[in-house]
Amino acid sequence: MNNKIDRFEIEDIRYNFSYNKKRSEIKIDFNRVAFIFFILILISIIFSIHLLHLGSRQSKVIEKNKNDLLISELYRADIVDRNNNFLVKTVRSIDIGINPLEIIDEKKLLLNLKYIFPEKNYEEVKKRIDKNKFFNFEKKISEENYEQLMKLGDKSIKPRESITRLYPQKNLFSHILGQIDDDNIGISGLEKSFDEDLKNRLEPLKLTVDTDIQYLIRKELEKYNEIFKAKGSAAILMDINSGDILAFTSLPDFDLNKRKQIIDKNYINRVSKGVYEFGSVFKTFTIAAAIDEKLIEPETVFTDLPKTLMCAGFPIREYDQKISPNLTAEQILIKSGNVGSVKIGQKIGVDNFKSFLSKIGILEKIDFDIDEVGKPLEFNWGKCPLATASFGHGITTTLIQLAKAYSIIANGGYYIEPTLIQKNNKNKKKRILDDETSKKVLKILRKITEEGTAKQANVSGYEIGGKTGTANKILNGKYVNKKVNTFVSVFPTSKPQFVMAVMFDETAINKDYVYHYRDGSGFKLKGTPRNTAGWTTVEATGQIMDKIGPILATKYLEVN
Template sequence: MRKHAFTLRSRAHSRRVRIICIMAAFAAIFTGIFLRLVQFGMEQEASHGISITYDRAPGGRPAIVDRNGELLATDIPIASLFIEPRSIPDLDEAVEKLTGIFPELDARELHSRLRSKDAFTWIKRQITPDKQQAVIDSGLAAIGFRPENRRLYPNGSLAAHILGAVDIDNRGIAGIEKWIDANWLADLRGAGLELKGRELQRIELSIDLRVQYALEQELGKAITKFGAAAGAGLLLDVTNGEVLALASYPDFDPNNPENAFKPDRINRVTAGVFEMGSTFKALTTAMALESGRFNLESVVDASKPLNFGRMRIHDYRGKYRPLTIPEAFVHSSNIVMAKMALALGPEASRTFLGRFGALSPLATELPESAAPLLPSSWSEVATATVSFGHGIAVTPLQASTAVAALANGGRLIRPTFIKDSPVSERTIAEDLVSSDTSEAIRHLLRLNTAVGSATRANVPGYAIGGKTGTAEKVVGGRYSRELNVTSFMGIVPADNPRYLLLTLLDEPRGLPETYGNRTSGWNAVPFGGAVFQRILPMLVAPTFPPPAGTVQAVPAATEEPGSRGTAAARTWLLRPR
């Protein structure tokens, strides 16, 4: 009996032990499941972007500043939203919530992508912090945030054609941004180095943000006032080739670069080609003087138009009499320019222009550039028309660089947008003209602003020299009498130039105040004068004539400025009014 009772107690004990073991096993299993769920929840929370380490954001770029250290472009940390389609518990709910937060998303397209059961797909790149918080608050599962860099241009469209733009992956696609990638940043990334922007040396541009703002503002005013289709402007340091400002309109906002590649948004200074009209006469006159066959006292007969078969070359409001070289320059005589070029011959003309870089593309840091359009054959007709800026189309930067070489004593310098870029490495040619020819061209430019077509560019206290240009546009293979391009090139100070200003208007209209005239002296020149008025006090100290009663050197009555170009006349002309 006792043995049977012991057996029963032993069996009961064994059952209790087995039950306890089973319960412990289940407890361990459920504890493991619980811990795994907690871990999974923590991973999901991290992927939801509640805590983002932005220092891990790839694709950093160096900051860009102007010559005075003013910020032009920088990186900012930002998040991009992705989702794991195969882990979405409720597809319809996910689509509804996401399109509610991002109305620009197409619900049908999004539903199709999320139904694919892929491991990863982007929902929205570079979202704003408020949108990120809205996604977090929505409680959506299977989402995550990737830290990235977004390029910020704090000045909006200011200097857009210089800065360029980047794509969604923060890679340069235009302007200086593209140059940075092509020059060295792409190589770093190719080597696997994804540095943060603050670890990279900033890029210092040659532009002056103050001058850039003034140029763009005055360009906008001129476009509006004269109803022009487009326009451009440039300020170039003729002593070292640094570009202090470049403007082209229409422009774009690099913060929203989708407009950067529209055909009408090209950089007209470096990527547009134009017949520059009478601004080319400075080159033709320099060629004639440098040849030794002409001087400032030479007289050329402009009494009759030049005939080439059915083609005639005549002067716009010409004097139709013999003209001295200064008179021909001031009155912008096509006839005289053509006769001088023809006297030297087609080969001499082509060679001279080639030495000044007018016949080949001009390379700068900006990738946007255009090759000149040249005559199909350098015939006598082509030689004659090229002499006054027709039949050849170049970029405004090319033309400005050539005139800058005339003004600085004959040194052709490749322009740059980088501050303190070594001049010696960018010097293309030296001594292209003699010091006497360079002085004569400066004198003629000053003469033209004193008594010629560029008087509206004058600013009290500054000796400004300049040349106007008006060219008819080619429409359907023929020159239009209704549409033209006007330009102005001004140098300051005229006796020892430091800066060259270019202004250009495409298809300006005549106004009642211009008496219906559409030529450069009525629009591009006052536009240039307004720019000079604003920027010169920042760049050049003014000088003024001596007080009344002070003895001054003035030309004799027989030495009328422009008639013979004597030394006394040059002294008188180069003095600011």
């Protein structure tokens, strides 16, 4: 009995133990497998999502790189003035083209376009559509118009990102900066001559010009263009020691933002491209050459000077028939004597005078930062050409070369090259004229504004010296009664730092203009007495100096 009970209990216990153990193992194995399976599924889902995300990002990056590549091919560096004011700024824009092959409903498309762009010529648009070739419909569209176009959902409308050159100063630097075409290629000015550099440089191209000074000079030129009914005018202001150009203005000019083709020759760049006879401003070169060759001194006296000389059957006359027959070399320049200048030129001789003019950069085409540069006309030297060149008749050059030559004469005789580009390197200057030549000529130029033909430019406080020049123009091979009036000034003459050359093309007298004399007398004169530089260009130069003088004194004039 006991044995049976024991066996039963043992078997019962074994049975219960065995059942419980088997049930427990089944439960544990199922939960573990389910958990692991769930984790694997979750990881797989996350990994798949990540892969899809990476793939999407990669395609976006590729697309972005394509767009960036497109923009980099059109990139151009900005251009700034010496004070880091923007003269040219590159911004991104959107152009719209139309592919006629993808147009579904032409009538509907044209109606929609007319609604958004009512000013366009849709007869011309229709003709271009009929050619079945892609064409540009609108450049630099606004965000508002872009959104309206995209809402149309027309696949034939093709937006394309491009760049736009903005010129914040509009007309102010048009002859310097120039323009680009629709393919981002420079076609004039610095945009052309620095085309590759602007496409590759990372920093803005920095110029030597001062926007404030340029503005003030241009404003005065515009004013006196109107007063003297000039066909055009020009001015250049330059540091005579470095060649840095602070202002470079030619009128008429044009708004660069409109990107129009300029075909009217009157829009010529009169500073560096226009080639002119400048008249008596060349007399300074005659005196300087003779002094530099040690042939004369300012005090050298010329006696019994005739009122008229004959050369190859043509008369050379004094402009002022009351001029004294006995003059020093200094007085010849102050009174702008023609015959006296011829006598000095004859002392110099053809070879020496030709060599001097070449040395100071008058005769050959100048090497400059922009391509719009004129070439002085060939001059056939001889005894009579020497005589006429001595007082600035028959010989030509450009206004920028005139400024360069005066700079060399005034800066101690050091050779310089005019530049629009600010440079950090300071090259050692080469002296080509005697320092004493500069000192002696400067004293004479100062007396011209004090007592000679340029008294209206004698602005108090700036020690301005200079020389006037009045020349008749040649049309169809003959001299006509149309004037080019020029004044080249240097200041301050005690310590020269700047040269400013101003010219007016085809001026006329003004019977109503009132001149306020600068001699302290308070005297006024109504009406232009003569159509000469002393009454036109000199007056404008004096007014320009009234405006820019304080800026120059504050920012640029060196303190002794």
